[in-house]
Structures are given as structure tokens and as C-alpha cells.
Amino acid sequence: MSSQPDGGQPEVLRVLLDRARSGSQPGQRADGLRIALAIEGGGMRGTVSAGMALALAERGLLPAFDAVYGSSAGAITGAWLVSSRPEGMRGWADPVYARTLIRWSALLRGRPVVDVRRLIEVLYTTEHPMDFESVLASEVQLHPLATDAITGAASDLRPLMSDPARLRLALRASASLPFLAGPPVSLDGRRFYDAGVAESIPLRTPLAQGVTHMVVLRSRPVRALGYPAGPPRPTREMALLARTVLRKESPELRAAVLTRSARTLADVARIAEMEAAGTALSIHPAPGGPPVSRLTTDGAILAAAFEAGREAVLSHPGT
Numbered sequence: 646m647s648s649q650p651d652g653g654q655p656e657v658l659r660v661l662l663d664r665a666r667s668g669s670q671p672g673q674r675a676d677g678l679r680i681a682l683a684i685e686g687g688g689m690r691g692t693v694s695a696g697m698a699l700a701l702a703e704r705g706l707l708p709a710f711d712a713v714y715g716s717s718a719g720a721i722t723g724a725w726l727v728s729s730r731p732e733g734m735r736g737w738a739d740p741v742y743a744r745t746l747i748r749w750s751a752l753l754r755g756r757p758v759v760d761v762r763r764l765i766e767v768l769y770t771t772e773h774p775m776d777f778e779s780v781l782a783s784e785v786q787l788h789p790l791a792t793d794a795i796t797g798a799a800s801d802l803r804p805l806m807s808d809p810a811r812l813r814l815a816l817r818a819s820a821s822l823p824f825l826a827g828p829p830v831s832l833d834g835r836r837f838y839d840a841g842v843a844e845s846i847p848l849r850t851p852l853a854q855g856v857t858h859m860v861v862l863r864s865r866p867v868r869a870l871g872y873p874a875g876p877p878r879p880t881r882e883m884a885l886l887a888r889t890v891l892r893k894e895s896p897e898l899r900a901a902v903l904t905r906s907a908r909t910l911a912d913v914a915r916i917a918e919m920e921a922a923g924t925a926l927s928i929h930p931a932p933g934g935p936p937v938s939r940l941t942t943d944g945a946i947l948a949a950a951f952e953a954g955r956e957a958v959l960s961h962p963g964t
Contacts, residue, residue: 656923657858658963664709671711671784681712681856682726683847684719686820686840688759688939689747690864691718692737692947693930696954697862698722702731703955704964712786712856714801714847716840719862720789720819721765724812727783729776736773738951740944747942757827758940761820765813777809789819790850792843794829794836794894797901799844801854805833823902824890825940843901848912859925861916862954866932868913879903930957 660676669675682701684694695718701707707726715723725734736742746764751757769775780787788803802815811832818830818837829836844850851859879887883906887899919925935949958964 654963655920655926657860657926660858661706661709661860662963665704665706668708670708671786674711678857679711679855680709680858680860681714681847681851682710682723683851683859683861684713684715684723684726685846685862685864686715686717686719686722687845687864688718688822689737689743689941689947690937690939690950691722692937692941692950693864693934693954693957694719694862695722695725695734695737696951696956697928697958698726698954699731699734700955700958701860701964702726704958706964707731707785710785710860712788712851714788714790714851715819716790716845716847717820717822719847719864720787720840721816723787723789724775724777724780724816727780727785727787729779733773733775735951738944738948739773740942740947742768742773743942743944743947747940757825759820759822759826761817761822761826765817769813777812781806781809781812788847788850788854789815790840790844790847791815791818791821791830791837792840792898792901794838794898797843797895797897797899799840799850800835800837801850802832802837823886838898842898842905843908844912845905845909846912846916848916857924859916859919861925861927863927863929864954865929866934867929879906928957928961930954 713723713727722734725731745768747759788801790799791802793800806812806815814830814832818832819840821830822839829838883902887902891899916925916927930953934953935946937946937950
């Protein structure tokens, strides 16, 4: 197939639309391709990519994907997307939801500011229930990513998700931000930190697993590629984290923290190459959108960010 058919439509989008029109289902494809949806997180910036994911569901495009890969908040959004209640993604824009996850008062008690355990194990089983069984049963496979605390490498937690309790642990592990969310999450005798340490944009893992085409939902606006003075140095935040909170962790994990910026920039460049070939499509929020950050709890900002994400998909040519 040509990468850019008539009209300039990327191949990945053309194949998705063909699959949607024909009623193609996962495991029964005739095109020989494997297409993944990759969802970036970023704490409450995940509100933006959640809006994008809901718009794809509203367009009826979910069955056209073979798998969903998510990092951190993107893994949580991915679980909602493949569940029986994708509209549950609207919870990202609910200030009550945000305050369940982010509690600054916890600092006074020496507890994590970001309480992923309370979000997943309490809110998602009571007031805002997720149908975990439907996530496990979904024909569109969910692949939550996390960072192995020993190797510092990205790990696909799907093989460890044998029941709802272990699925919840996998989602918690994917979003276990060092320091902000407390200690790593243990699953099958292994310890995991937030996926964003090793693979903030799900790219390397799906490609290594045979994915041929990707749609990437980004939680940040487009940024210019390149840097004038060599590879980027670790941010102050990451350097401080490696020296303090993670000082007793493995050298490999600390190295992953310190090289995170360079690795992410290389991944962005790889995605751009794939877009030029028509095998990837990145969807970003528009520049100058709502100022949502990793720890935003303001309901008005979150609601605007969610809708900005939806609009980025709904207004995209061809979707």
C-alpha cells in the first residue's frame, strides 16, 4: 500500500477507516497489519488525551485498533476506553475525581501527594466504578506499561493481568510516580514505577511487539524538534529525584531517570519519521489551550482540557 494515498491521507488513517466501514474486528483482519493506539499520560495532563480517546470511541473507531498501549495516566484512560463504559473517561474532568487523586494535605501527614491507590482501589470500585472484567475480556487488548525498578526498562504488564485485582495493580504500577505517588508497586515479586520514567510515550514497546502502524494521543501541544547545544540534560526535577528519593534504587533505574528527556526526544523524532511514511499519526492539543499541568485540580481547567482533547480528534481531517 502507498503511504500517502490520494488526498494526502496517511495510510494508518485510511486503513482504520476501511476497517471501521467494513466492520473488521480484532483477530479477524484481512489487511495483515497490526495497528495500536498509544496514549500518553502526564498526570492530570492525561485529561487531554482522555478527551481524545473518548472522541475516537464516539467515532466508532475503537474496534479498528488491535491494541491500546498506555503510559501512566494513559494506561488508566486505555482501561476506560476498552471497558464497557468508555464514557467513564469523563471522570478526568471532574474536580472530585482530581481531588481524590491529588491531595496536597497528605504532605502534612508524610503521605504521597498523588494517591493512585485510592483512585483505583476505592473510587473505581465505588462511586465511579470501572468494569474491570470487561477490560480483561476486551478484544482490543490493553497493554499498560510501567518501569521496572531493577532494570530501569519499560515493561508491558499485560501478561500479569490475570484477574481484576491484578489489573488494578497494573494500572497503579503504570502511574506510580516516584516520590509524588510514594513507593513502587509490587506485582509478581517485581517492583514497578511510573511508565513515564522509561517510556513516557508508548512507542518502543509496541514496535518491538510487532505493531506496524500507530495513532499516538499526545497530552502536550506540538513542539519543535531539535536542540541547539547537544542532547538535552536531565531536568532539575529528574536530577534531584535520582540523587535523593531514588538514591538506594538500582543504577539502571537512576540512569533511566537521567536519560528520560533524551529518550523522549528521540521517540518524538521516530514518530515524526513514521508520520512522514504514513504509518503513524500524532494528535496533539492545539497550542494555547487550557493550562493543565501534572497536578491541576481546578475543575474549569480540567473540563476545558478534556474538551480540547475531544476537539483535537473531532476536528482532525479524516476522523
